[in-house]
Amino acid sequence: MRPYASFGEDVATIKWELAAVAAYYAAINVPKLFDDPQWPSFQSEGWFGVNTNNVGVDKLAHTYSTYVVSEILYARLKHKTGGAPGIQYTAAALASGIMAGTELFDAIEPTSGWSWEDFAMNTAGAGLSILRNSVPGLDQKLDFRLMIRPNDDIYTTSGKEHFQQQRYFFALKLAGFEAFKRSPFRFVELHAGYHGDDFLLEDRAAGIRPKRHIFVGLGLNLRELFFRDAKRPVGRAVGEVLDYFQLPYTAAHVHITE
Template identity: 80%
Template sequence: MKAIKWEFAAVAGYYTAINAPKLLKDPQWPSFQSEGWFGRSTNNVGVDKLAHAYSAYVISELLYGRLKRNTNDAPGIEITAAALASGVMLWTEAFDSIEPTSGWSWEDVTFNTMGAGFSLLRNSVPGLDEKLDFRLMIEPNDDIYTISGKEHFQQQRYFLALKPAGFEAFDNSPLRYLELHLGYHGDDFLLEDRAAGIVPKRHIFVGLGINLRELLFKDSKSTVGKAAGEVLDYFQLPYTAVHTHLTD
């Protein structure tokens, strides 16, 4: 932890800052609330659960990258990164527990753990990070991205990306520029949709995407190019993938 004390302090400080206002909005004694999983009756048909998993995953990956650099890839750093990421997300959940309209959710904690756990797995199995990513793609709307309310959850697509570029068999094949996607997103679950009697939709999807890192930044020598390539392991630019629904 000493090797990444400032990085960890920055992450913990950020989550403290965005949650601190809850202390001023009629806080209650900590309570529990069952939010459900992916049912149509849940607030966000489960998209928020994947958002929790993704946040924990990205935090763990960020801390792992810094630990790898600062400790010269010491053994066990993937465990440290996942544990610290889980701790940050538990800290965030503690703030939710004092909100009058919320509470400590074990469903959230479960998906926080799963996100950090996937990072642990990805960084423990040799070569897995070159073959499999957990990504977010945002579908732009008229506001590009709506921060307030729940509409931003409706814009989010979370998926696993299997990358042929990570397999030696595809080193000289054009297929290395493509990926296979499997993911989930929801539609028609906003309050106005429900009030209008529209049934919320839960979509499991599959599709093909463009491996932009392999296409644009594989051999980049610049700091900016390398950073851009790293970001593309976690974020899919809109309109660079074609998805089809398996469920409606």
């Protein structure tokens, strides 16, 4: 294991991975410079209120995006440094910087602006990654995941409907606990999360009240079921993806709020 290194040394270790992530977000955001940009402004978007644009689902999308970027960079640092001390902080700081840059691009959009709520949720995602990679064994017990509920288009990329398809939740993996490692319960997870319904513009125009759902439920630990002992790189990679993404129809959720 490498001893503590400077922030700059960590960055140099994953310079190409960092460049790839930065290029991805640049490709998404640079076109905003040519789409009637405005002088940077601020906009208060609220949190999870029924009168907010997306009843808070977009806020969890910010948390999840920063969390996943942090996790990707952490995984690459861990691979290249042998799990050196402090790399979880470097990964989270870099992810936070990239997402803050994205928020700066939002600040020049005529219909948007810099949102401190988005910035706070980005920070929460980075902090969650730090926690998960600092507490020994926590990454074997707890995931933060996204599940997409398919519609007629499978996934709608334009407008607000994609937010309505998204469910964000924590998954407590029984396989991570010694008491369940040799029992059938290792394939079971406990879920708790949030999603929204009926907040599209046409729903509001029709007088339908937006719905905010906190849910709990059970899910299948697909990584434990199919990829626990994967030997091939592709199998291991798919297993790792399943720590962050739940395939639809592999969990049963019940609303505890309407």
